[in-house]
Amino acid sequence: MIATESVIQETKAAAADKSLISPRFYVTDYKKMNALRFDHMAEAFKAMHKRFADDPNKHFFKRDDDPDFEQDFSHLPPSFKDFLIRGCLGEFSGALLYKEIADRIEDPILSDTYRLMARDEGRHSGFIRLAMRDIKADLDLQMLQGEKEFVSMHPKIILYTTYLSEVIGYFRYINIYSHLEAHPEYRYHPIFKYFGGWCQDELKHGDFIGLQLEAQKNLYLSGGVNRTLIRFFSLAVYVTMWLRDLKAQDFYASIGMNWREYDLKVIRETNAYAQRVFGLRLDVDNPKFIRILDRMAARYTEMNRREDEGAGKLALLPMQAAMAADYLRLFAMKVRTDAPPPIPEYPVAPVIKGFASQSKGQPAMA
Numbered sequence: 001m002i003a004t005e006s007v008i009q010e011t012k013a014a015a016a017d018k019s020l021i022s023p024r025f026y027v028t029d030y031k032k033m034n035a036l037r038f039d040h041m042a043e044a045f046k047a048m049h050k051r052f053a054d055d056p057n058k059h060f061f062k063r064d065d066d067p068d069f070e071q072d073f074s075h076l077p078p079s080f081k082d083f084l085i086r087g088c089l090g091e092f093s094g095a096l097l098y099k100e101i102a103d104r105i106e107d108p109i110l111s112d113t114y115r116l117m118a119r120d121e122g123r124h125s126g127f128i129r130l131a132m133r134d135i136k137a138d139l140d141l142q143m144l145q146g147e148k149e150f151v152s153m154h155p156k157i158i159l160y161t162t163y164l165s166e167v168i169g170y171f172r173y174i175n176i177y178s179h180l181e182a183h184p185e186y187r188y189h190p191i192f193k194y195f196g197g198w199c200q201d202e203l204k205h206g207d208f209i210g211l212q213l214e215a216q217k218n219l220y221l222s223g224g225v226n227r228t229l230i231r232f233f234s235l236a237v238y239v240t241m242w243l244r245d246l247k248a249q250d251f252y253a254s255i256g257m258n259w260r261e262y263d264l265k266v267i268r269e270t271n272a273y274a275q276r277v278f279g280l281r282l283d284v285d286n287p288k289f290i291r292i293l294d295r296m297a298a299r300y301t302e303m304n305r306r307e308d309e310g311a312g313k314l315a316l317l318p319m320q321a322a323m324a325a326d327y328l329r330l331f332a333m334k335v336r337t338d339a340p341p342p343i344p345e346y347p348v349a350p351v352i353k354g355f356a357s358q359s360k361g362q363p364a365m366a
């Protein structure tokens, strides 16, 4: 396909977005990665590989036989497009990273599991891209790959952050799905019906990366330095989502959700789930933790407002410093190692094609 001018512009804008909260592309140090040993848990990795190869979602991401896609989507809110663009970039950056690891990691079982994980992310980003075309938007992913900056990180950090982003991805998709199952009047595009099965891929990805961390228990999970890094990156993932969703609150309002309640729930559930691997969790239910998050949100809103009014970098500096101080206050809070709160049981429901869209036409606009 030859990219149109608007696709090129959209892609360039996505590539130029270098803010803290934009998705990036990552690479890692393969020499270090290949020095790791996984053979002592070979049986567990074989079972995990089987879970990927069995692929219960093989026929899931097909929209040809779903008449719900045969609608006029021209009335959808602009925030839906931003939601799709961010989702597509996140999925695509995962596909690139996992494909590269698959090509360069020496362990054959791990390599093939990474290849299958890249396949999953590729079909996720492809599925989102089709939805973007429904609303006359598109990104040129090949071009984006050439334009976007790649960031190299230690394998340990790649494992912490991809583990967290897969688990948080699962809870993000399943919570939107559950909400729209209960309130189908807000389901203004059929892509949301697919989140229930989609998120199973993300949970499987999280479990595979979690298994790699468990295989490196002594190197990557125990000791003061590792625990400090885990706390730092867990907080970074939560705060990044918090500020990004604050900015995207119109989208959540358009599907009848309150972004703040949604984020707090997703953070709680991710935090409790990740304790199985990390052996600790942040004290996210502590009222002080939530109070500081709310203060950061207020400061971020104010900072964006001043920026929109044309405030220079220098004028924004005190607010940035105040936010950094808030981040450090959250980071300094004691972690918890007692039993985590229970995570809700989410049913896995199949997509019923051509049946579930009960949207009443115009979505609620924020």
Ligand SMILES: [Fe+2]
Pocket (backbone or CB within 6 Å): 091, 094, 120, 121, 124, 201, 202
């Ligand atoms: Fe994905």
Ligand SMILES: [Fe+2]
Pocket (backbone or CB within 6 Å): 094, 121, 166, 169, 201, 202, 205
């Ligand atoms: Fe994933």
